[in-house]
Amino acid sequence: EADIYQTPRYLVIGTGKKITLECSQTMGHDKMYWYQQDPGMELHLIHYSYGVNSTEKGDLSSESTVSRIRTEHFPLTLESARPSHTSQYLCASSVGGAKNIQYFGAGTRLSVL
């Protein structure tokens, strides 16, 4: 079992609310990733980080933002949630880059009403 944790596991909120999805790992991995998983199962990379103070946008455009102030922590923030943000969000980490094994958290299932 990987030591990567996401909270909350489930979140139901109203439109316009600001939310932060938490992701922490205790493995000391330098690389971290956020994926959005559609109801139809496909994963899309929305953000990644190569280390502290490094963040990049992924393949899928997202209105969310991320920060990496500490190695172990990679939170994702939505300033104003909308129903189109309803999805599952998966956080992952790896050592040495994307060519290596990624370890995933259990995910946050977000519903915006």
Next chain:
Amino acid sequence: AQSVAQPEDQVNVAEGNPLTVKCTYSVSGNPYLFWYVQYPNRGLQFLLKYITGDNLVKGSYGFEAEFNKSQTSFHLKKPSALVSDSALYFCAAYSGGYQKVTFGTGTKLQVIP
């Protein structure tokens, strides 16, 4: 760009029978290829990885995958399916040119008792 195709949305197999989950890829250069499994309400878990060398890669839980360069395929196999193997399976590819991992759309495996 690179892509990963999993042509079957769902695969049904009887318990005890061999199973195959198909994956084809398109990358520039030599690929790193992965299989991950996702159980309900969980994150993805690593199963196995191909970098180079033997075309038959053995992984966790009795799974193996066969790399075929000429057919650009990396099919997941198991000699005897268990009901507990029922889950969502993702194929993924990484190449040095693209510097990111691309996931397939996933295949739901249903093992019937």
